Amino acid sequence: MSGKKQGFDPYANEADVLAVGKLMLENRLDRITLxxxxxxxADEAGLAHARKLHAVLEKIVAKLEAMKLPAELPPPAVGEVDNPFN
Structure with a gap:
């Protein structure tokens, strides 16, 4: 997670990152990138990771179910910018 926020609010910003082991969940406004x-x-550490992953996936599913969703997102707009080092 970034900053001092407690929790991971799916699709709320472009900043939050949640780590589960070496798995990173990156928050975006239109997607969550894993x-x-x-x-x-099969030990206590594995159970803790599984619970953390389960909790965040429940939040993601609930948020998606509450949204009006398109059939598929369009591809992101890609553009070019001037090289700031030239």
Whole structure:
């Protein structure tokens, strides 16, 4: 998580990142990006990771279910910018 915020509010900003093991969940306004990996081992650490992942996925599903969703998002606009180092 970024800053001093407590929790991860899906689709609320472009800043929050939540780590579950080495799995990173990056918050965006129109998507949640997952990258990395996590081992859900059969021990207390694995259970803690599984619970954390389960809780955040429940929040994501609830938020999506409460939204009016398009069939599919259009691809992001890609543009060019001047090189600031030239």
């Amino acid at each position: 990258s990395g990996d996590v081992d859900l081992t």
